[in-house]
Amino acid sequence: MEGRVATPEEIPAAGPFSGAPTWLLGLVPLVLIIASIGTFAVLGGPGLGERTGPPVEEVAIERTVLEPGVIELTVRNDGPDAVTIAQAVVNDAFVQFSGADEPIERLRTATVRISQPWIEGEAYEVALVTSTGGTIVHEIPVAVETPEPDxxxxxxxxxxxxxxxxxxxxxxxxxxxxxxxxxxxxxxxxxxxxxxxxxxxxxxxxxxxxxxxxxxxxxxxxxxxxxxxxxxxxxxxxxxxxxxxxxxxxxxxxxxxxxxxxxxxxxxxxxxxxxxxxxxxxxxxxxxxxxxxxxxxxxxxxxxxxxxxxxxxxxxxxxxxxxxxxxxxxxxxxxxxxxxxxxxxxxxxxxxxxxxxxxxxxxxxxxxxxxxxxxxxxxxxxxxxxxxxxxxxxxxxxxxxxxxx
Known part of the structure; x- marks a missing residue:
């Protein structure tokens, strides 16, 4: 009848696949998609070319721990490019630090330990300078020693x-x-x-x-x-x-x-x-x-x-x-x-x-x-x-x- 929608039972099965099990018909496209993506990755993304411009550096400070004479920061790389911490600055003065010796890859974290004799109750501004000159600023409104999690x-x-x-x-x-x-x-x-x-x-x-x-x-x-x-x-x-x-x-x-x-x-x-x-x-x-x-x-x-x-x-x-x-x-x-x-x-x-x-x-x-x-x-x-x-x-x-x- 004209205008009537056919039921699933009335729809003819595709000729070459009429005898294939249902699970196979669902699996074949998924395998082909995975194979095509894998091939593209193995070949190094042909046609994309080299990216131009400076690296994108996005770093988040996730945790701050204050110990006597030390300010410890846990940083995470949010950006697509690896980030290298080159210098640390506390209240406009360059200070010594340890940790983050290797470049921080995407979504990875690193702990930066800054040698800084801080005073309880004082405010501090900590800046981490990357190898490209980028600056990540973190505020410590009131310095108080972090309790030991015992x-x-x-x-x-x-x-x-x-x-x-x-x-x-x-x-x-x-x-x-x-x-x-x-x-x-x-x-x-x-x-x-x-x-x-x-x-x-x-x-x-x-x-x-x-x-x-x-x-x-x-x-x-x-x-x-x-x-x-x-x-x-x-x-x-x-x-x-x-x-x-x-x-x-x-x-x-x-x-x-x-x-x-x-x-x-x-x-x-x-x-x-x-x-x-x-x-x-x-x-x-x-x-x-x-x-x-x-x-x-x-x-x-x-x-x-x-x-x-x-x-x-x-x-x-x-x-x-x-x-x-x-x-x-x-x-x-x-x-x-x-x-x-x-x-x-x-x-x-x-x-x-x-x-x-x-x-x-x-x-x-x-x-x-x-x-x-x-x-x-x-x-x-x-x-x-x-x-x-x-x-x-x-x-x-x-x-x-x-x-x-």
Whole structure:
């Protein structure tokens, strides 16, 4: 019939390949592509010619360690050409350095140890001069000796993670008895406040990620890492939620049971707290002790409202104490892991990805919570919901003022 689209069964198979297995038909083009690329590489890229112009030098300072009389910098080559460090300058004075004896190839790192008697509390500007005359400038606003990453130091990081994540979330979960007694209209308002709290956390994580991405190596994607992390987290949590909902015959029309929603909220908050722990651990590891202490106090107060976000979906469900404790650990314990990561192996690019991952997870949780805001007329953005969302944003903004920018 004219205009009808043929079904796959009606499409005739290609003559020469009609008897070939399906897997072979998919494999042959892939092998040919790999073979052509390999041949082009072996022949040295015929037709491209020699590149003209000066080499492209892009170097990122990934880590700074201050020891008595020594400033140690970990540098990564972001550019396509090898970079050779020829000289080091501290506060406009040439100084002796060791390390980076060989050219630094693309995406490789090297450690430069600069002999410089620095004074605690003073500011320093360090410049690395390449063999072509290029200059990489790095600022040290306040010189403080970097703590030694020993067992006691990691114990301190664990304790700070408990202060920042576990205890505040547990205190916030004490709102559960109150949430269970309020009328249904008020409960919708509480759910709206939860959405506002989470929305602020998502914005905050995204901005933190972009800031870190600007400080780290751009060769790994820069700001795109934040967006990539967000997309990956959103898709992973969406798939996980669908799987959990399918396994629960009591799933609600909203798309997930109350227990599943509470778990998803805890996971989203936990991923955000992972990023906060990274920030705290990195501050202490780089010697910014005052900033680290300020972050601990600010985040602790900031995170007390997160417990409310976890228990709000459980208002009409009986939950064992053990289940509540598990939800609190899912949301708060990642701050401990984050503090360890930040203290031991802080990398701005990896931290940017983690913040983006947290933002994407929170965005997916907001999508799951949105149906619970509907009023009797089916409207999501009803007056109570809008007021609750704005209240949640305001609470997080005001408590966020306690956290150092």
């Amino acid at each position: 067992l006691s130091f990691f114990g301190l990081m664990a304790l700070l993670g408990v202060y920042v994540g576990v205890i505040p979330v547990a205190l916030g979960m004490l709102w559960l008895p109150w949430v269970r007694r309020i009328p249904a209209t008020w409960l919708r308002g509480v759910m709206a406040v939860t959405v506002g709290l989470l929305a602020f956390l998502a914005f905050d994580a995204t901005l933190e990620g972009f800031e870190l991405a600007g400080e780290g190596s751009q060769a790994f994607g820069g700001s795109a890492l934040v967006l990539l992390g967000a997309v990956v987290a959103y898709l992973l949590l969406s798939g996980t939620t669908a799987w959990m909902t399918r396994r629960k015959a009591a799933a609600k029309a909203a798309g997930a049971s109350a227990g599943t929603l509470a778990l998803m909220v805890a996971v989203g908050i936990g991923l955000h707290n992972l990023g906060e722990g990274v920030a705290i651990g990195a501050s202490y590891a780089t010697g910014a002790l005052a900033l680290g202490a300020f972050l601990v106090v600010g985040f602790a107060i900031h995170n007390t409202t997160e417990g409310l976000a976890i228990v709000a979906p459980l208002a009409h469900q009986r939950v064992r104490v053990g289940r509540l404790a598990l939800l609190g650990l899912v949301a708060g314990a990642p701050a401990v892991l984050g503090a360890w990561i930040g203290a031991a192996a802080f990398n701005a690019s990896a931290a940017a990805f983690l913040f983006g991952f947290g933002a994407g997870a929170i965005a997916q949780v907001i999508v799951q919570l949105t149906p619970s805001l509907r009023d009797d007329d089916g409207r999501v953005l009803n007056p109570i919901a809008v007021g609750g969302i704005l209240a949640g944003l305001a609470v997080m903004f005001l408590t966020g003022l306690l956290v150092a920018a």
